[in-house]
Amino acid sequence: MWATNAKIVGIVLGTLALYTLIANEIPQVQSEVPQTLTLGANVTPEQLVAAGEKVFTGIGGCPTCHGLGTRAPNLLTDEKGQGPIGARCGKREPGKSCKQYLYESLDQPGAYVVEGYQPIMPVMTKQLSPAQVWSVIAFLESQGGTVDVTASDIPATSSTSTTPPTGGGGGGGGGGGLAGGSTDPKAIIQAAGCLACHKLEGQGQVIAPDLTHVGSRRDAESIRKKILDPASSVAKGYEKLAGIMPKSFGTMMNAQQLEALVQYLAAHK
Amino acid sequence: MTDSVLLLLQAAADTTHAYGEFPVIGARQFIWITAEVHLMFAAFVLGVPMFAVVTEAIGIFGGDERYDRLSKEFTRLLLVAYSATAIWGAMLVFGLSTLYPRFWAYLTTIFAPSMWLYAALFFIESFTLYLYYYGWDRWKKGRAKLGHWTLGILLNVWGTIVMFIANSWLTYMMSPPRDITPTTDPTTIKLWHAIANATWMPINVHRVIANVVFGGAIVGAYASYRFLAARTDEERAHYDWMGYVGNFIAMSALIVLPFAGYWLGREIYQYDQSMGITMMGGFMSWLWVIQAFLIAVLFLTGNYYLWIGMGRIPGAERFRPYTKYLLIVLVLGAIVWGTPHTMIADSKELAAMGGSHHPFLGALGVMSAKNTAVNLMILTTFLSFLLYRRANTRPVVPWARTGTIIQGAMFAVAAAVVLFYGIRGYFVEAIVRIGFSVYQVLAVLSCIVFVTVIDILMARGAQSLGAIRWGKMPPRSQYALFILAVTFTWLMGLMGFARSGIRQYWHVWQVMQDTSKYAATPALGYASKMISLCVLIFLSLVAFVFWLGGLAEKSTFVATGDAEKGARHVGH
Numbered sequence: 060m061w062a063t064n065a066k067i068v069g070i071v072l073g074t075l076a077l078y079t080l081i082a083n084e085i086p087q088v089q090s091e092v093p094q095t096l097t098l099g100a101n102v103t104p105e106q107l108v109a110a111g112e113k114v115f116t117g118i119g120g121c122p123t124c125h126g127l128g129t130r131a132p133n134l135l136t137d138e139k140g141q142g143p144i145g146a147r148c149g150k151r152e153p154g155k156s157c158k159q160y161l162y163e164s165l166d167q168p169g170a171y172v173v174e175g176y177q178p179i180m181p182v183m184t185k186q187l188s189p190a191q192v193w194s195v196i197a198f199l200e201s202q203g204g205t206v207d208v209t210a211s212d213i214p215a216t217s218s219t220s221t222t223p224p225t226g227g228g229g230g231g232g233g234g235g236g237l238a239g240g241s242t243d244p245k246a247i248i249q250a251a252g253c254l255a256c257h258k259l260e261g262q263g264q265v266i267a268p269d270l271t272h273v274g275s276r277r278d279a280e281s282i283r284k285k286i287l288d289p290a291s292s293v294a295k296g297y298e299k300l301a302g303i304m305p306k307s308f309g310t311m312m313n314a315q316q317l318e319a320l321v322q323y324l325a326a327h328k
Numbered sequence: 329m330t331d332s333v334l335l336l337l338q339a340a341a342d343t344t345h346a347y348g349e350f351p352v353i354g355a356r357q358f359i360w361i362t363a364e365v366h367l368m369f370a371a372f373v374l375g376v377p378m379f380a381v382v383t384e385a386i387g388i389f390g391g392d393e394r395y396d397r398l399s400k401e402f403t404r405l406l407l408v409a410y411s412a413t414a415i416w417g418a419m420l421v422f423g424l425s426t427l428y429p430r431f432w433a434y435l436t437t438i439f440a441p442s443m444w445l446y447a448a449l450f451f452i453e454s455f456t457l458y459l460y461y462y463g464w465d466r467w468k469k470g471r472a473k474l475g476h477w478t479l480g481i482l483l484n485v486w487g488t489i490v491m492f493i494a495n496s497w498l499t500y501m502m503s504p505p506r507d508i509t510p511t512t513d514p515t516t517i518k519l520w521h522a523i524a525n526a527t528w529m530p531i532n533v534h535r536v537i538a539n540v541v542f543g544g545a546i547v548g549a550y551a552s553y554r555f556l557a558a559r560t561d562e563e564r565a566h567y568d569w570m571g572y573v574g575n576f577i578a579m580s581a582l583i584v585l586p587f588a589g590y591w592l593g594r595e596i597y598q599y600d601q602s603m604g605i606t607m608m609g610g611f612m613s614w615l616w617v618i619q620a621f622l623i624a625v626l627f628l629t630g631n632y633y634l635w636i637g638m639g640r641i642p643g644a645e646r647f648r649p650y651t652k653y654l655l656i657v658l659v660l661g662a663i664v665w666g667t668p669h670t671m672i673a674d675s676k677e678l679a680a681m682g683g684s685h686h687p688f689l690g691a692l693g694v695m696s697a698k699n700t701a702v703n704l705m706i707l708t709t710f711l712s713f714l715l716y717r718r719a720n721t722r723p724v725v726p727w728a729r730t731g732t733i734i735q736g737a738m739f740a741v742a743a744a745v746v747l748f749y750g751i752r753g754y755f756v757e758a759i760v761r762i763g764f765s766v767y768q769v770l771a772v773l774s775c776i777v778f779v780t781v782i783d784i785l786m787a788r789g790a791q792s793l794g795a796i797r798w799g800k801m802p803p804r805s806q807y808a809l810f811i812l813a814v815t816f817t818w819l820m821g822l823m824g825f826a827r828s829g830i831r832q833y834w835h836v837w838q839v840m841q842d843t844s845k846y847a848a849t850p851a852l853g854y855a856s857k858m859i860s861l862c863v864l865i866f867l868s869l870v871a872f873v874f875w876l877g878g879l880a881e882k883s884t885f886v887a888t889g890d891a892e893k894g895a896r897h898v899g900h
Contacts, residue, residue, distance in 0.1 A: 063803075070811060072864075075817065075864060082856030085614045087851035087852065089851040090611045090832045092842075124605075307367065
């Protein structure tokens with residue numbers, strides 16, 4: 060019976076090993092959490108194209124339909140003798156540049172359904188951040204055309220991130236939020252408009268308490284509480300301004316952003 | 329803004345208390361293992377009672393006590409398996425509450441009443457099981473036996489409701505109602521609104537069927553072990569028959585499982601197209617190639633077992649020449665089904681291929697070809713069963729020849745319908761093509777139903793060409809049953825990874841993000857190692873359960889001196 064038992068164990072382990080081996084031999088694709096990517100004012104076309112390719116093949120999921128020749132037009136390869144998308148996008152709609160056409164196709168996909176295909180494309184500007192959208196446009200332009208997307212095309216509040224706009228809010232620690240989900244505290248402060256009332260490192264107004272040394276007055280817990288519930292405490296000397304600070308910051312940021320901002324301010328001793 | 333929302337926001341912000349860590353293996357791995365092994369045991373304790381109550385019914389209404397004993401033998405194994413299910417479930421709950429406290433608090437805020445009901449039903453279910461098992465010999469005759477059988481039905485009812493409740497929690501994580509956003513106060517979410525989400529019922533149906541498959545496969549593995557360990561011919565015959573019954577049930581349920589899977593897939597696409605794309609064409613696209621390989625193993629091994637089994641049936645030699653053609657269809661179908669199509673690729677790879685798929689293989693990788701392949705594989709497997717079933721009989725009804733011709737015509741028509749819509753699918757738009765799969769499925773199911781009805785009618789008074797020589801099976805046939813059980817279990821782990829993984833970095837899809845260090849969803853290679861580990865843990869524990877079952881009480885097998893009596897039962 061020991062021989063039979065050994066055979067059974069061998070078959071079980073052998074079967075498991077075979078399946079594991081095959082699963083490890085195929086291409087390995089991990090689904091990453093969207094990373095913050097800096098696309099500053101000096102971003103180059105090459106950087107935009109590289110970022111766009113990642114979005115195109117990654118979170119955008121574009122090859123799922125574009126390239127099969129059945130669900131949607133080929134974009135990276137020839138489509139009915141017209142070349143790849145960069146070579147034909149400028150000729151698709153009279154009076155529209157390639158860039159305009161591509162943006163509108165992503166924003167209103169139902170408006171430019173290519174003949175022979177169904178209107179199945181989702182509105183990508185709802186699924187991707189502006190930075191992601193424009194980097195994808197740059198990538199598509201690079202497919203047989205000229206890249207003319209620049210940093211000026213990307214709205215200021217989102218130019219520092221390619222994090223998608225979905226989710227948001229702190230209720231569940233959502234993924235979107237201010238500044239396109241960036242966890243850069245300065246970008247969050249800029250996007251939230253904190254400096255319209257507060258002063259920090261020599262910038263901003265003095266309507267509300269100066270935040271330059273806020274870390275010496277409040278610990279992280281107190282700062283967090285103040286942001287989430289501004290009415291929970293009022294700084295001495297600013298009693299008359301109680302209630303002016305918006306209560307919505309907690310819902311405008313995700314958990315990571317809130318924590319980044321809290322730690323940043325708490326470090327200002 | 330209510331206080332509760334503020335508290336929630338604060339809790340959300342406090343990421344230091346959102347997650348715990350488990351020593352050595354890590355928090356995610358701990359949850360992965362406990363959830364997976366718990367689910368496998370749960371499937372076992374849900375699938376086997378279905379098996380038990382059906383076999384008990386066959387015993388009662390068919391007058392064959394062997395089925396009754398078979399049913400009792402498996403119910404005995406359930407006693408220990410229930411404990412194992414509860415232990416792993418408790419480990420999972422403790423893990424969630426200590427390693428993912430923020431997420432767990434969110435879930436309990438919404439689902440607390442259903443969790444209380446779950447616990448109460450598990451309690452009731454356990455005591456129903458005790459009554460069912462310990463009352464077996466006391467309520468053995470007449471109306472008392474029917475009452476006992478009713479207990480078995482109740483056991484299944486409680487178990488199914490328990491599963492439905494647990495399914496509502498995990499499907500909420502996948503497909504929370506669209507009006508629920510990250511800022512929705514969970515205390516304001518109506519319980520039924522959260523339960524009745526888009527994927528709840530498709531998962532329920534899919535899991536009920538899958539549990540039957542799983543139960544049958546585990547029964548088959550148990551029987552094959554006992555067969556190999558048997559000391560007498562009669563015992564070997566008994567467990568040979570039991571293995572056949574287990575395999576028959578597993579394969580029969582497997583045939584309808586893909587249809588439930590299609591429904592679930594469609595609901596996922598309708599709920600959120602991007603989630604569907606992630607599942608079928610995104611980073612999980614290679615997973616379906618592995619799934620196709622596993623399904624191919626199931627079909628080939630299941631048919632192989634049947635074909636070997638025909639060696640113990642007098643008269644089966646008439647059909648043996650056909651098996652090679654059946655094998656060809658199965659292999660070709662598996663190759664087509666496993667053809668990769670929509671894969672994540674970089675621009676260089678895309679350019680090298682001239683598109684998102686290989687110019688030649690791509691034509692085989694689309695759903696038109698795959699649906700055609702799998703439907704033909706199902707038809708072929710059904711034909712194997714039919715040949716097996718008819719192997720030792722010769723129909724004597726006057727219309728036997730006509731009936732056989734009609735059956736053959738039904739197979740031909742079903743195959744023609746499948747092929748026609750498969751080919752036509754290449755020439756129509758996607759929205760039309762999707763509808764074709766319904767016609768293909770209907771053709772196959774209709775063929776199965778009508779051919780079976782004709783066969784049952786034709787088998788009336790059929791001349792026997794000799795009794796089945798139960799127990800006269802080579803050991804390799806029993807090892808095939810082991811491969812089936814391992815493959816079913818591994819497939820369950822793989823599909824669990826697919827279902828859970830498509831949420832990617834969200835605890836609750838687009839409502840609550842995973843901000844832990846384990847937020848990224850691992851690649852298939854890593855997942856396969858975790859799945860294999862879980863399967864190994866589960867099978868080791870099941871082997872221990874089987875051993876305990878044998879230790880506590882001798883097998884319910886009783887030598888009847890008529891080991892061939894099973895020739896007229898399931899499948900015969």
